[in-house]
Amino acid sequence: MPFRSGFVALVGRPNVGKSTLVNACMGEKVAITSPVAQTTRKRLRAVVNTPNSQLVIIDTPGLHKPKDSLGKELNQAALAELADADVVAFLVDATKPVGTGDAWVARHVDGSEADFKLLVITKADKATPEQVTSQLAAARELAHFDDELVISAREGFNVDAFVKLVSAHLPEGPKWFPDDMDTDATPEDLVAEFVREKLFLNLRQEVPHSIGVICDDIEYAKDGHASVTATVLVEREGQKGIVVGKGGSMIKLVGTEARRDVERLLGCKVYLDLSVRVQPQWRRDANEIRRLGYSAED
Missing domain, CATH: 3.30.300.20 (K homology (KH) domain)
Known part of the structure; x- marks a missing residue:
């Protein structure tokens, strides 16, 4: 089996669960989380190693309508990651109606040159099956996705499936980071x-x-x-x-x-x-x- 490695950008509106998913994939806390929107301000690369792959998961700031210079910088930082990612995962909160903000982010995902684009419905533990079904249907209309997945990072539901699915669509290549490196943050x-x-x-x-x-x-x-x-x-x-x-x-x-x-x-x-x-x-x-x-x- 060939070894696969590459970069996976998590993008979406503020508070959709990007940092929580990063921590769940890592099995430890490397990204901060809070109920306050726009908690993430720094792009963080977290390294997930499996026997046959190395995923470099990029936690990006939530895309939003900026009100100041900081907001503009955060948006630019998040959008810049789309240009270099092998896989883009577009996260949508299962508990909140898909809106114009999600549509704006999806247009950027649609325009990216990533080899694989994944729709991820998050926070399944807080939503009813009907909500999840509705969110999937609404999000599918926003862009072309190669696959989709429903997860609950807090409950660990489909986190392993996320890693496995993304790994399968990374290009063949060497490890980008040593085994003992969890993140590029100092x-x-x-x-x-x-x-x-x-x-x-x-x-x-x-x-x-x-x-x-x-x-x-x-x-x-x-x-x-x-x-x-x-x-x-x-x-x-x-x-x-x-x-x-x-x-x-x-x-x-x-x-x-x-x-x-x-x-x-x-x-x-x-x-x-x-x-x-x-x-x-x-x-x-x-x-x-x-x-x-x-x-x-x-």
Whole structure:
């Protein structure tokens, strides 16, 4: 049996379950998730190895109507992945009616030169069979797909089938990444993302889209511990107060929750120091967007 390898781009509207599917395929957490739309800001490549294939799954930002420079960069980053992918998986949420946003994304999928285009209906565990059937019928009308699959990444339903199906349609070729490489993200990238996830989960709709996080430093001590510092960016002084919380309660909670993921990532005990800084209108500042790693060029 020939060895197959290649790049699989997951695309779709915000909050359709792209990052959850990546984590399910990996069998561990590498991509952050939250109920807040547009949680994913950085393209992330996750490497899934099977005996006969290597899938490089690309988790892209959700495609949406941008309201600022950050939004435009996120869209550009997601669309750029369509140009180089061997397989494009178009994800549609089973629980939400197919709309104009899905149609817009589907047009880009239809125009891509990927060898295999897969329609994926997600969140089957939250939908009725009638909803799933309806979504399949509606999504089929948006573009030409070579195949389709219904999944529940949270329940593990058809995740193995997704990996098997996609693997079969990758080109023959060598491994792109070594076996011990799970993702192309740096530890600093992942630390910043884990902190941002906890902020999203605890703040929900209050200020998440105004938040950016950068990991400033990871320093390993001789005793096996690691000291990690990260800065949370907000756009207004009032937002800083919300992120810090009364008596520092919110930032302490976020630090405690994020530290668990960071310790798992680094494989050691971690001292995590978080600070909050006001950077007015950073989402409209190309330099800040680039510094945070959210630029389409990164």
